[in-house]
Amino acid sequence: MSANLYLQSFEIASVVWRETFEALLVVGILLTWSLREGPSAQRTAVGWIAAGVASGILFAAALALIMSRASALLDGDAEEILQMIMASLASVLMLRMVFWMRRMEQGNSGGLRNEALGHVRAGNWLGLACLAALAVAREGAETVIFLYGMLSASEGWQTGIVVVSGAVGLVLAVGTFWAFRTGAAMASKKVLSRISQALLIILGSGLAMTVIDKSISLGIMTPLTAPLWDLSWLLDDGRGAGAFLAGLAGYRARPELLPLLGIGAYWLTASLAYMPPLREKAPA
Template sequence: MGNALFVVWRESVEAMLVVGILYAWLKQNAAPGGLRALWLGVGSGIGLALLLGWAMLTVQDELSGEALEWFQTAILFVAAGLITQMVLWMAKHGRHLKGQLEAGLASATERGSWIGIAVISALAIAREGAETVIFLYGLGLEQGDGSALAIGAAAGFVLALATAWATARGLRFLDPRRFFQISGVLLLVFAAALLVAGVERLIGMGWLPPLAEPLWDSSALIDDTTAGGSLLASLVGYRAQPSLMLLLAYLGYWGAVLTLKARLAR
């Protein structure tokens, strides 16, 4: 529930930030039909994200056995990759996001194209929505509790509305830049947990060797089959009895992420 809340919160805040930028520019520049095009694009973007979710569930229902196992495992890796890519992309382009969106709107307005305005907003919202759908599907595979996932997602959306309101009001306690920095780190932790789950599935299917199993046993301290241990496992990828392959995958992920972040910083 906690990671679903956080993922939906972060993604929804980002989507609302994009809509806010587009709305403010269109209000200031009085583009003919611009606001109608904006809301049409927002609705279309949400619709595309929902269509993706429906397609994934439909494919899942059509598959069984090893094919279903492969599909679900692939989604875990896709979700981990998307989270990582999104966080690194925001670290590199976040400061220029407002300028890029406004330049696109200016170009569409000069051409008198309300379709261009709708497409810009639709693509921006569809991207955030598609990422959220894939993240939630991956989290659902890990947690297996659909009701808790739905409650967490709903709570995350409500929290995002409160955050967007606070940002619009210019409340000093909320620094958007710091929010995205901290939330980005937490999202990378979630991505590592999804990666571990995917590698564990590949080991269970016999496609990856465990190499050495277990490397240690910390069940006496925190057992990952208990409620607290299971929560820790889904949040950060904790395993009480990890194999060497799991450890290498975890360390390799963080090594690659830290290297890329260092390059972006330079």
């Protein structure tokens, strides 16, 4: 299998793993706290949560269908522009998710638990279903956008690779969720959060470089300079490990000024998520 296909498999499995795991966490919280009521309420709660999950999956599937149809109707520069926009959106969403995870790293899911209990005790089953539907739809929509952005950045992809890699990501997510719920040390909340953040930042970097490359090829922007250096003798970005790193994180062996500025701005923005919070000075 070529480096490009290895890259696709890794990216797809990573995205499906992360998004599915997060959706499973939310649904798990809803189930755990809803089942603390009587047997009758438990059965009703499970049914409504299942209905919400199914609705969320249908929403994500509908979004995927709409995006594929829209892409099929376009050709030439219009399709390239759509791909550039989706890759840009996916990159921004990945950064936004990193900032959100950093804010939530020290928090807990108490608000969600209280909402679940409140809906069950009040008999508001539709509200409970909506919580599950929103969680699954949100993660599903992000998965669709991420995968579309990554696949559009690829030189070519195979349906079989997408399906198998997605299945691997799904199995990993279920396994990780099981380990997390059973208290396995290797699946601690902090470790999983840091792994997810690293994956999101790296994948977002590759997408950001794709956006820059497409904007240059479409004539929207210029590279500003000729290649500033040439490291292809050390690590060629057109084959092997260099090609894998190029697609994954945006590595370029012969970078011009604009790609350097763009990718530098991306990593600078990502680093802001790890800056200590500003503390207000005490009044004099």
